Amino acid sequence: MNNTLEKFLITDKVCVITGGAGLMGYNHACAVLAGGGVPVLIDIDKEKIRKAKIGLEKKFENQTIETYQIDITCDKQLEDVKVELVKKYGHIDILINNAANNPKMEEITFNMGSVKFGNFPLSIWNEDILVGLTGAFLCTKIFGSQMEVQRGGVILNVSSDLGIIAPDQRIYQKEGIEESIQTIKPVTYSVIKHGLIGLTKYTATYWAEKGIRCNAICPAGIENGQSEEFINKLTNLIPMKRMAVKDEYQSTVLYMISDASSYMTGATVIVDGGRTCW
Numbered sequence: 423m424n425n426t427l428e429k430f431l432i433t434d435k436v437c438v439i440t441g442g443a444g445l446m447g448y449n450h451a452c453a454v455l456a457g458g459g460v461p462v463l464i465d466i467d468k469e470k471i472r473k474a475k476i477g478l479e480k481k482f483e484n485q486t487i488e489t490y491q492i493d494i495t496c497d498k499q500l501e502d503v504k505v506e507l508v509k510k511y512g513h514i515d516i517l518i519n520n521a522a523n524n525p526k527m528e529e530i531t532f533n534m535g536s537v538k539f540g541n542f543p544l545s546i547w548n549e550d551i552l553v554g555l556t557g558a559f560l561c562t563k564i565f566g567s568q569m570e571v572q573r574g575g576v577i578l579n580v581s582s583d584l585g586i587i588a589p590d591q592r593i594y595q596k597e598g599i600e601e602s603i604q605t606i607k608p609v610t611y612s613v614i615k616h617g618l619i620g621l622t623k624y625t626a627t628y629w630a631e632k633g634i635r636c637n638a639i640c641p642a643g644i645e646n647g648q649s650e651e652f653i654n655k656l657t658n659l660i661p662m663k664r665m666a667v668k669d670e671y672q673s674t675v676l677y678m679i680s681d682a683s684s685y686m687t688g689a690t691v692i693v694d695g696g697r698t699c700w
């Protein structure tokens with residue numbers, strides 16, 4: 423293999439993936455395994471972890487996959503995972519902050535009037551921010567501090583095209599439903615995804631001389647069983663005229679967590695079929 427391709431290898435590197443059992447988390451784990459690393463799937467959902475592990479073991483025989491059923495908003499549980507991993511492997515090399523309370527707005531068909539901005543409940547605001555931002559802060563603090571001790575590591579924050587632009591609420595609206603009770607993409611989604619880019623720039627500069635690189639990826643929507651009506655409305659906003667396929671971010675992720683991107687820090691990489699150009 424030539425030197426350039428070798429840089430994509432993350433052989434035996436330990437990579438913590440939050441929300442690791444979800445749709446994207448699973449694909450991040452595939453990217454880590456393809457690069458020869460050890461994915462550590464952290465997720466709150468036991469059943470999803472079980473299924474993700476079976477799927478990964480089938481695809482990547484004889485490779486190690488670690489899983490932990492924990493809540494990333496609990497610093498004690500994160501500390502315990504860090505201690506266990508350091509004891510077992512001696513190092514934690516990569517963190518992918520991917521977990522989120524992910525409202526699949528396009529699947530919601532009932533009255534979501536209560537989440538309209540004017541009466542958006544403080545409780546939902548707090549819950550979403552707790553997972554999407556506080557969880558990322560805690561993981562960065564706990565696993566990033568271990569990287570600081572090691573004088574090296576990579577952190578990848580999973581933002582969104584909606585970390586760059588505002589949601590176009592028209593694509594979530596359904597015909598025949600009164601305006602006052604139309605579904606909207608919640609404000610927390612925008613705030614969290616923009617916030618993760620802020621966290622990225624902060625830690626990238628804070629740790630730049632300590633050998634820790636921090637970057638953000640902004641993926642756009644993955645096609646995953648949404649209605650034809652929704653797909654049509656969304657793809658009209660995308661120059662490439664399609665949504666992403668499930669495994670389409672894997673190579674960008676591997677690039678961003680490996681030495682292939684060794685001079686990249688504080689960057690926001692947009693992979694969105696061109697949506698944010700329009």
Ligand SMILES: NC(=O)c1ccc[n+]([C@@H]2O[C@H](COP(=O)([O-])OP(=O)(O)OC[C@H]3O[C@@H](n4cnc5c(N)ncnc54)[C@H](O)[C@@H]3O)[C@@H](O)[C@H]2O)c1
Pocket residue numbers: 440441442443444445446447464465466467470492493494495520521522523524553557580581582583640641642643644645
């Ligand atoms: N799917 C997309 O089209 C898309 C597009 C752009 C950005 N993103 C972003 O990618 C990330 C992953 O999205 P996804 O589609 O895979 O979502 P998903 O809902 O499939 O996965 C999220 C995972 O996070 C876990 N989780 C939630 N709260 C947790 C907690 N407190 N502790 C530990 N785990 C917790 C869930 O159990 C779930 O498995 C999210 O940040 C999302 O905003 C997704």
